Amino acid sequence: MxxxxxxxxxxxxxxxAMSADERVFLLGxxxxxxxxxxxxxxLVDKFGCDRVIDxxxxxxxxxxxxxxxxxxxxxxxxxxxFADFIAAAMDQLVNMVAKYHYRTxxxxxxxxRAPAGAILSTHGSTGPFHSQNPEAWFAHTPxxxxxxxxxxxxxxxxxxxAIADMNPVLFLEQKALYxxxxxxxxxxxxxxxxxxxxxxxxxxxxIITYGAMLSPALRAADLLDxxxxxxxxxxxxxxxxxxxxVLTTARKTGKILIVHEATRTAGFGAELAALIAESAFEFxxxxxxxxxxxxxxxxxxxxxxxxxxxxxNEIVTxxxxxxxx
Amino acid sequence: MDKETLLDWYRQxxxxxxxxxxxxxxxxxxxIGGFLHLYIGQEAIAVGSIAxxxxxxxxxxxxxxxxxxxAVGADLNAVMAELLGKQTGVSMGKGGSMHxxxxxxxxxxxxxxxxxxxxxxxxxxxxxxxxxxxxAVLCYMGDGATNIGYFHESLNLAGVWQLPVLWIxxxxxxxxxxxxxxxxxxxxxxxxxAYGMNxxxxxxxxxxxxxxxxxxxLQKIRDGEGPQFVEMITYRYEGHSMGDPLRYRTKEEVEKWxxxxxxxxxxxxxxDEKAADQEALEAIDGEVEERIEAAVQFAEESPLxxxxxxxSGIYVEx
Ligand SMILES: Cc1ncc(C[n+]2csc(CCOP(=O)(O)OP(=O)(O)O)c2C)c(N)n1
Ligand SMILES: [Mg+2]
Numbered sequence: 194m195x196x197x198x199x200x201x202x203x204x205x206x207x208x209x210a211m212s213a214d215e216r217v218f219l220l221g222x223x224x225x226x227x228x229x230x231x232x233x234x235x236l237v238d239k240f241g242c243d244r245v246i247d248x249x250x251x252x253x254x255x256x257x258x259x260x261x262x263x264x265x266x267x268x269x270x271x272x273x274x275f276a277d278f279i280a281a282a283m284d285q286l287v288n289m290v291a292k293y294h295y296r297t298x299x300x301x302x303x304x305x306r307a308p309a310g311a312i313l314s315t316h317g318s319t320g321p322f323h324s325q326n327p328e329a330w331f332a333h334t335p336x337x338x339x340x341x342x343x344x345x346x347x348x349x350x351x352x353x354x355a356i357a358d359m360n361p362v363l364f365l366e367q368k369a370l371y372x373x374x375x376x377x378x379x380x381x382x383x384x385x386x387x388x389x390x391x392x393x394x395x396x397x398x399x400i401i402t403y404g405a406m407l408s409p410a411l412r413a414a415d416l417l418d419x420x421x422x423x424x425x426x427x428x429x430x431x432x433x434x435x436x437x438x439v440l441t442t443a444r445k446t447g448k449i450l451i452v453h454e455a456t457r458t459a460g461f462g463a464e465l466a467a468l469i470a471e472s473a474f475e476f477x478x479x480x481x482x483x484x485x486x487x488x489x490x491x492x493x494x495x496x497x498x499x500x501x502x503x504x505x506n507e508i509v510t511x512x513x514x515x516x517x518x
Numbered sequence: 519m520d521k522e523t524l525l526d527w528y529r530q531x532x533x534x535x536x537x538x539x540x541x542x543x544x545x546x547x548x549x550i551g552g553f554l555h556l557y558i559g560q561e562a563i564a565v566g567s568i569a570x571x572x573x574x575x576x577x578x579x580x581x582x583x584x585x586x587x588x589a590v591g592a593d594l595n596a597v598m599a600e601l602l603g604k605q606t607g608v609s610m611g612k613g614g615s616m617h618x619x620x621x622x623x624x625x626x627x628x629x630x631x632x633x634x635x636x637x638x639x640x641x642x643x644x645x646x647x648x649x650x651x652x653x654a655v656l657c658y659m660g661d662g663a664t665n666i667g668y669f670h671e672s673l674n675l676a677g678v679w680q681l682p683v684l685w686i687x688x689x690x691x692x693x694x695x696x697x698x699x700x701x702x703x704x705x706x707x708x709x710x711x712a713y714g715m716n717x718x719x720x721x722x723x724x725x726x727x728x729x730x731x732x733x734x735x736l737q738k739i740r741d742g743e744g745p746q747f748v749e750m751i752t753y754r755y756e757g758h759s760m761g762d763p764l765r766y767r768t769k770e771e772v773e774k775w776x777x778x779x780x781x782x783x784x785x786x787x788x789x790d791e792k793a794a795d796q797e798a799l800e801a802i803d804g805e806v807e808e809r810i811e812a813a814v815q816f817a818e819e820s821p822l823x824x825x826x827x828x829x830s831g832i833y834v835e836x
Contacts, residue, residue: 494822
């Protein structure tokens, strides 16, 4: 066992990809210096500022520019400082990046990394513009892949897979997990995009989740040990979606609780619920339930922020309600 | 400048500085969370320029927004309460430090997405032009914001439509850890020319100069000369936000800028002009201290928002 933090795992993936392949380079704001969450710290010392490139504050130019470089056969890895700010590059992403291969059959090996999600401390959150979970925007745009690693192991393996992938990949790092530690093997390995992981086996009820909600889901399952035998499926990527894994667990337990940090309405949970309802209806023993953040912006006030995110207790309560069917 | 005005500016600048210092302490005590961007070093800009505006003029800025809120006269208690996430805050605790506003004073607020408020400033100006008023918009931004697309589209629009906007660039030499010369291909002032605008560069550490220039610019706008552009050279003494280890600049550089401390510059001017003596200034410092402490007390004693507040204000209620 080789323990590394989620943050260090991502840095290692960048370091190893850059060491292995000169075409890999980084673009982003203040990344030479370390980046806001310290992910790229020290990389400039190893690779120089020709490969760890600080940009002006210009998200459209960063994403569009990286797209151009990718079309030329380079392998850019962009850091957008906060996932919220991808909105400033949305046209390039949705209209240019996502549809280029469709139009021209030219590979577009572009990775966009961005920290997503809220960190709620007792002191409050980073508020409505630095805390969002925008994965559904991208899942709704054919042509993009979307990864949301939940563990350090997956963070490294999925990022290396994303860099090797010839399609544009949104790699949404989970702010709440940067300091979480876990097993991270040395060297290059990949976790395939589109392969969910059964994080816990169980027979009574399935929690389907991804990203920062995996860990509270597993804790809730542990708390319910002996009461409800909970299975936990970590999607790892929502595009491509491992439909087989979703339907397999749905058919197995017949009770589905979907948990994600993003807001509820038209969140990715709705898509999962629809998929299960369409393809595994006859196996269901209860309503497909969702637990998410409420349909509200992320509040700055600590008091309100405390009510915002789904937590272990809410998951336990929801599991009990569903298992009563 | 008359004595009363000078002392009023001094009072406001010290008020902003002490507010910021106190906020930093509260942050360190864990009473303020999220991001906190201090205005220390840049006080002359908000105070001098807002002093020059007419009542109908508008103010809009980025996330480094406490100084502007205080200078427009927003309720100090409510501003402090917002930082502490209290129900009594200017945004009911839901915006926090970066998203202050006081629409009743035409302070449209602070915005956390760099440059995101510039198109909005053009829209406000368009509405004033449409209604054929004399009102103008004072739109503030950092040097870093001059590199994002919003800036170029907004300046161009203001230029072609001759909108009543005064673009105020608070050039504090850095956007986070990136110095201006590493982020801007051309001197910032040249960007005004690109959109057919009058541009000026001034000392943003001198409140008198800020005031006079702003007044001139607003007059030109009201005389029909179209949008104006001022680059105010300044410096932030503290980090970009709390917890910035400041590895990108030297102590010597900071010390050099401290010689031009905007409050020090004004204080020397007041004493030289004999507008007041040291004792009178100290009396103002004491008054400020009391106001700050009252605001902290108000904020600390204010109620927390109720959980239902999570959903309030997302839509206009019927
Ligand atoms: C669109 C967008 N990209 C990146 C950021 C992150 N960010 C916040 S402040 C900042 C630097 C801005 O510098 P400047 O405009 O000079 O303002 P200053 O902080 O110096 O007042 C950056 C990059 C952001 N808030 N919005
Ligand atoms: Mg700046």
